Amino acid sequence: MHNRPDFLKNISPHHGEVLHNVLSKETQEALATKLDAMPNGKTWYADIYQKAIYGPMVFRDEELNIIETIEKLLPDYRILTDLYLEKTPDDQGFPFHTDFDSIGFMEHPEDMLTVWIPLTPVKEEGSGQLSIVMEEGAVRLSLIREANQLHSLVRVVDSSVPEHMPFQITQQEYDYLERTKVTPSVDAGDALLFCNAFFHKSEDVHQGKRSAYIMRLVPKDAKFSKTRLLGLKKLGQNLPVVNELLKKHYPEAL
Ligand SMILES: O=C(O)CCC(=O)C(=O)O
Ligand SMILES: [Fe+2]
Numbered sequence: 001m002h003n004r005p006d007f008l009k010n011i012s013p014h015h016g017e018v019l020h021n022v023l024s025k026e027t028q029e030a031l032a033t034k035l036d037a038m039p040n041g042k043t044w045y046a047d048i049y050q051k052a053i054y055g056p057m058v059f060r061d062e063e064l065n066i067i068e069t070i071e072k073l074l075p076d077y078r079i080l081t082d083l084y085l086e087k088t089p090d091d092q093g094f095p096f097h098t099d100f101d102s103i104g105f106m107e108h109p110e111d112m113l114t115v116w117i118p119l120t121p122v123k124e125e126g127s128g129q130l131s132i133v134m135e136e137g138a139v140r141l142s143l144i145r146e147a148n149q150l151h152s153l154v155r156v157v158d159s160s161v162p163e164h165m166p167f168q169i170t171q172q173e174y175d176y177l178e179r180t181k182v183t184p185s186v187d188a189g190d191a192l193l194f195c196n197a198f199f200h201k202s203e204d205v206h207q208g209k210r211s212a213y214i215m216r217l218v219p220k221d222a223k224f225s226k227t228r229l230l231g232l233k234k235l236g237q238n239l240p241v242v243n244e245l246l247k248k249h250y251p252e253a254l
Pocket of ligand 1: 085087202
C-alpha cells in the first residue's frame with residue numbers, strides 16, 4: 001500500500017488505509033443476501049448505479065455483528081449511516097467528487113471516515129475500484145470546495161450572508177487529481193478507509209457486477225453544526241440522519 005504522507009495524519013488519521021478480512025465470508029454472504037432482498041432506492045444515486053440503497057441501516061442487524069467488528073477496529077468512531085452500491089459496465093458511477101450530503105453538517109467535515117467494503121474483489125482495472133487522492137495539493141483543493149459548499153449552506157438558512165462565487169474545478173486541476181490519484185487493490189471483505197471530504201472517484205466496471213457496502217463513521221465526540229443541519233433539512237437532503245442529529249444535539253431547533 002502507498003505510504004500516507006505526514007500532513008494527512010493531522011487532518012484524517014486513517015485516510016488511505018486498507019484493512020484486510022474485515023468481514024468474514026459468512027458475514028459477506030449474509031450481508032449480500034439481505035441487500036439483494038431489499039428494493040432499489042429512489043435517490044439520485046439510483047440514476048447512475050444499477051442498484052443504490054441510501055441508508056439501508058443493515059449494520060444494525062445483530063446477526064451480522066458489524067457494530068462490534070467496527071468498534072474493535074476503530075474504537076474512537078461510531079457508525080452514522082450506510083449505503084449500498086451495485087455497479088455494472090452500463091453505470092458511470094461518480095467521477096471525482098466529495099460526499100457533501102454526508103458531511104455538510106459536520107463542524108469538521110474531514111473528521112468523517114468512510115469504510116468502503118467491496119463484496120466482490122476489486123483488485124485490477126475494470127473491476128470497479130475506488131480511487132482516492134493523498135497528495136497535499138489535491139486534499140487541500142477538496143477542502144476549498146468543502147468550505148465553499150458549507151458557506152452556501154449557511155446562506156440557505158441566513159439569506160443576509162452574501163453570495164460567494166461557486167467553486168469550479170479547472171481542467172488543470174482535474175488532470176492533477178487524475179495524475180495523483182491512488183487506486184488501491186482491495187479484496188472482497190477488505191475495507192478501504194477514506195475521508196469522504198476529499199476527492200474520490202468510482203472507476204469503471206468492464207464486466208459483471210461490482211457491489212460495495214459503505215459505512216459513514218464519525219468520531220464519538222464529533223461536533224455538528226446546527227445552522228447547517230437546519231440548512232440540509234430545508235433542502236430535504238439526507239433527512240433520516242439530519243433529523244436524528246437535530247433531535248439528539250439541538251432538540252430546541254425542531
Ligand atoms: O463505490 C462507488 O462506486 C462510489 C463510492 C463513493 O463515492 C462513496 O462511498 O462515497
Ligand atoms: Fe463518494
